[in-house]
Each structure stands twice: as C-alpha cells, then as structure tokens.
Amino acid sequence: MHIAFLTPEFPHPQVAYAAGIGTSIKNLTTALGNENIKVTVFVYGQKKQEILEENGVTIHLIQNKNYKLFSWFFHRKYIQNYVNSVIKKEKVELLEAPDWTGITAFMNLDVPLVIRFHGSDTYFCHLENRKQKRKNFWFEKLAINQAKAFISPTKFTGEISKKLFNIKEKEIITIHNGLDLDNFENQTPKEFEKNLILYIGTLIRKKGVLELPEIFRKVRNDSPEAKLVLIGTDSFDIKTGSKSTWELMKDLFTEEDLKNVNYLGKIPYNEIQTYIKKANICVFPTFAETLGMVTIESMAMKKAVVNSNIGWAQEIIVDEESGYLVYPSNHDLYSNRIIQLLKNNSLCQEIGEKARIRVESQFDSNKLVKENVEFYKKIINKKI
Template sequence: MHIAFLTPEYPHTQVTHAAGIGTSIKNLTTALVTEGIAVTVFIYGQKTQEIINENGISIHLIKNKKYSFLGWYFHRKYIESYCNSIIKKEKVDLLEAPDWTGITAFMKFKIPLIIRFHGSDTYFCHLEERPQKIKNFWFEKLAISAADAFIAPTTFAGEVSKQLFKIKNKTIRTIHHGLDLAQFDNKTPAQFETGLILYVGTIIRKKGVFELPAIFAAVRQKNPNAQLVLIGNDSADIQTHSSSTWNLVAALFSRDDMKNVSYLGKKPYAEVQEYIKKAHVCVFPTFAETLGMVTIEAMAMQKAVVNSNIGWSKELITDGESGFLVHPTNHQLYADKIIELLQNNSLCHQIGTQARTRIEAKFDIKNIVKENIEFYQQMINKE
C-alpha cells in the first residue's frame, strides 16, 4: 500500500510552516512507515522545488507559483498536475488532503481522495459565529463534493462538517489524531514550578486568548504569586484588523497582573515540551478546534489541564477526572478550577495520572495507525 498526503505544512527544517495539521500528519506518516506502508507527502506553497527522502518518507516540496490571472484556479491545477505525475510514477494507491481552504477544488485524481477534517474555514466561522467569505465556502464545498470519503478527528467535528457541507451518502469515519507516547514521557510529574500556568497555541482570537486577562486576574486574587506564560505565534486579529493580537490581549491585563505574565513567542518543539514539564497547570480556553493537539500532548505528559468545554473537548477529557472542562467566557469558574489545582498538589497529580491513562487508551498512535490503515484499505478496495 502506498499512501500520499497533500498538505500546506509539515514539521521539517526546509518547510516554511508547521502547526497542528503538520504535526498530526507527521505523527501518522511516521507510524505508517513503521507498519510497512509506503508514504509520500506533497507540501505545496514552498520556497523551493525539491524532493527529500527522510526516515522512509518521500517529501515533495512544491514551489509556490504566482499567476496574474485566476491564480486560485491555476495554482490548484499546477499542484494537481505535479501530484498526478508522481502518483502515476510511484503507483500511489490513495491520496489524503485537508479540508482547510478547499485545496483540492478543481482537482481530479484517478485514485481515491479522502479529506480529513482538520478544520475548514467554514467550520471555524461557524464555531466563532462570524461571517465567511463566499469564495472560501465555495472552494471548500467543491473540494468536499469531489472527495470519496472523510476522516474526522472527533465525532463532533465530523457531525458539524457534515451539516455545514450537507454531506450525504459518503462515509465519515472518526479516527482521532495519535501521539507517539514515547516522545511524551514525563518521568518526573511531581516536579514543576509552583503557580506556573501555561498556555501553548497561536495567539489568535479563536483560541480564547482574550479571555485570559480576566481569568488570570481572578486567579491572582487567591494566588497573587501565580505566573502566566504564553507560547505561540502572534497573529493578526480578524475583528480589529490589528497586526498583533498579542498587543490587544496585553492591553487587557492590569499593570499589576502584567508583571506576572510572560509572552515568549514561538519556541522550538523540544523547548515547548520542557515548558509543559515545568507547568503546574495548562490552560486551553479555545472556542474552535477539531481536536487540539497540544491539549492531548499536555495530558500525555501528565499535566492537569483546564480546557474549553465545547463539543470536541468532551471526546478528549472526562470532566473532573482527566481534566476540567469550562466554557471560556465563564471567567470565574475557569479561574476557580485553576485555583483548585494550584492549591491541591494531590489533585493535580491525580488528574495528571488519569490524563495519561486516557491518552494511552484513546490516542496511542500504535493503535490509531491501524484504524487508518484499515480505512484506507476499505477505500482502495472499493475502486
């Protein structure tokens, strides 16, 4: 079996961007190779045209091209042509692509196309209750219509996407993103920096970062020595059109609270793990996810997590057992859960231990990869 992935991102030094989509794809492709599956990764929008063979994975960097007219169409046809040439040459059996931006709109392949719901613009606009550009919906709808089947990282993401795109008579299989648990092994869970609250993720409105100043203010009323550390790329704000969401968020902290806040920007993956180990509590007050990779990574490292309670998160965490689930706008309750954990190390340890147990049961890539292979085989045999 030979499986190919089309993606705008992937964790590699020669790739221009990597985030949740790229991380989940790399986890899966690495596991597929371990199971004896041939894997090709097509990464579009790159600075150079290059083929890299690494750890059994054939990585194709597809150089970005600009067109003076109908660029959205010709860019896709260019990617399609390149992929089809490799698909034919290397005898690829199935192609997987993300839903985001509807990149496969106007593309045709002679092999099955599976779209994985990493999170479309349509999906995020729906969850955030904000208007969507008609063009963006059109691209994503066309891509969805041409797909043979779908994989959703949570049942919630699959059901919402099914309703938004009016998907009928096509299979939507829920298969969680997986983790190589050996890479998320915290041997000293009882060691952490007391009072350190950690947020990891893009500094963007949909991640709930505008709720953090009020939550942190309530925490410091009971724990004045608490520290808040934020790690992640800054981004433009979609509502105010500010070039820096962080500047907007920082202005919401009181002067006194701000003395206990550190924004570290983007950090290498290995360093992020070290900060997770240092954290007393990890917080993810997000409004829009399909799953939330960093949440399950923190849980795998036996951290007590206070997460959003919206849809998908209920498939990650059992509230009060393997973490806490609170709506991001309920600032006082969100703060109360953080305070409860900061003041009770025994509870922190218990929650962290149960979080690891849940990740081992639900998100171990050794099991997840077999679910993917089974589904891929079903789709290939259908042809």
C-alpha cells in the same frame, strides 16, 4: 500500500510552518511507516522546491507560485500536476488532504481522495458565529464534493461538517488523531515550576486567548505569585483588524498582571516538551477546534489541563477526572479551576496520571493507525 498526504504544514526544519494539522499528519505518517506502509508527503506553499527524506518518509516541498490572474485556480492546477506526476511515478494508491481552504477544489487527481476534517473555514466560522466569505465556502464545498470519503478526529466535528456541507451519501468515519506515546514521556511529573500556567497555540481570537487576561487577573487576585507563559505564533485579528492579537491581549492585562506574563512567540517544536514539563498546569480556552493536539500532548505528559468544554473537548477529557472542562468566557469558574489546581499538588498529580491513562486508551497512534489502514484499504479496494 503507498499513501500520500497533501498539507500546508509539516513539522520539519525545512518547512516554513507547522501547527496542529502538521503535527497530527506527522504522527500518522510515523505510525504508518512502523506498519511498513510507504508514505509520501506533499507540502505546498513553500519557499523553494525540494525533496527530503526523513525516517523513511519522502517529503516534497512544493514552491509557492503566484499568478497575475486567477491565482487560486492556476496554483491548484500547478499542485495537481506535480502531485499526479509523483503519483504515477511512485505508484501512490490514495491521497489524503485537509478540508481547510478546499485546496483540492478544481484538482483532477489520479487516485481516490480522502479529506480529513482538520477544520475548514466553514466549520470555524460556524463555531465562532462569524460571517464567511462566499468564495471560501465555494472552494471548500467543491473540494468536499470531489472526495471519496472523510475522516473526522471527533464525532462532533464530523456531525457539524456533515450538516454544513450537506454530505449525504459519502461515508464519514471518526478516527482520533494520535500520538506516538514513546515520544511523550514524563518520568518526573512531581518536578515542575510551582504556579506556572502554560498556554501553547496560535495567538488568535478563536483560541480564546482574549479570555486569558481576565481569567489571569482573577487567578492573581487569589494567587499573586502565579505566572503565565504563552507560546505560539501571533496573528491578525479578524474582528478588530489589528495586525497583532498579542497587542490586543497586552491592553487587556492589568499593568501588574503583565509583569507576570511571558510571551515567548513561536519556538521549535522539539522544545515544546520542555515547557510542558516545566508547567504546573496547562490551559486551552479555545472556542473553535476539531480536537486539539496540544491538549493531548499535555495530558500525555501527565499535566492537569483546564480546557474548553465545547463539543470536541468532551471526547478528549472526562471532566473532573482526566482534566477540567469549562466554557472559555466563564471567567469565574475557569479561574477557580486554575486556583484549585495551583493550591493542590496532589490533585494535579492525580489528574495528570488519569490524563495519561486516558491518552493511552484513546489517542495512541500505534493503535489508531490500524483503523486508518483498514479504512484506506476499503477505499483502495473500492468497497467505499
């Protein structure tokens, strides 16, 4: 079997950008390789054209192309032609792509297409109650219509996407994104920096980061020694038009609180674990997500997590057992959960241990890969 993935991101030093989509794809490609399945990854939107090899996976960097007119069409056709040439040469049997931006709209691919719901613009606009550009929905809907079947990381995401795109006859299967747990070990969970609160993720409104200044103010009113570390790429804010969400956040922190906040910006993916191990607790107050890889990574490393309680999150964490679930704008409860954990090391360790057990049970990529393979086989053999 030869499976290919089309993606705008992938964790590799030569790739321009990597976040949750790229991380989940890399975890899956690694697991597929362990099952002796050939894997090719196409990463579009790159600065240069190049073919790389990493741990048995062939990575094609597809250079970004600009066109004077109808760039959205000709760029897709350029990617289509490149991908189809490799499909023919390397005998690829199935291509998986994300729903985001409907990148496969207008593409005529020579193998069955599976779309995985990593999170479309349509989905995020719905969760944020934000108006969507018609063009964006059109692209994503066209891509959905061309897919043979769909994989969703949570039932919540699958059900919402099914309604939004009016998917009726095509199958949607739920398969969680997984982790290679051998790469996420914490042998010393009792060693951490006391009172250090960690957030990892893009600084963007939908991730709930604008709730953190008020939450942190309430935490420091009780625990003035608390520190907040933020890791992730800064981003444009769609509501205010600000070029920097971090600048918006800084204005919301009190002067004294800001002295205890350290924004590190984007750091290499292989350094993230160092900060997770160092943290006392991890916080993810997001309003819009499909699963949340960094939440699972933190849980795998035996960290107590205070997470959003919306839909998808209820499939990750058992509230008050393997972490805490709180609505992001409920600042009182969110801060109280953080304070509760900061003051009780044994509670942090107990929740961290149960978080690890939860991840081993639900998000082990070596187990989940078998579900993916069986689904791919059904499609290739035209049973779907």
